[in-house]
Amino acid sequence: ILRPETVEAFYYLNKLTGDPIYREWGWEVFQSIERYCKTQYGYGSLTDVNNPNSVQDRMESFFMAETL
Secondary structure (H helix, E strand, O other): OOOOHHHHHHHHHHHHHOOHHHHHHHHHHHHHHHHHHEOOOOEOOEOOOOOOOOEOOOOOOOHHHHHO
């Protein structure tokens, strides 16, 4: 499921600590979403993270507003 909480936590940790590793982790999450979850018309969750071809053909309603 493409939830925003992890990336949001990285943002706050970066702001609170000033440690750039959290910003880098957020960027890696974004790149992975673009690489593995992008479909022809949107984004879908992976049903099996060990199989990058297991993208579901549906997108959560909150994804564009809260995660991307």
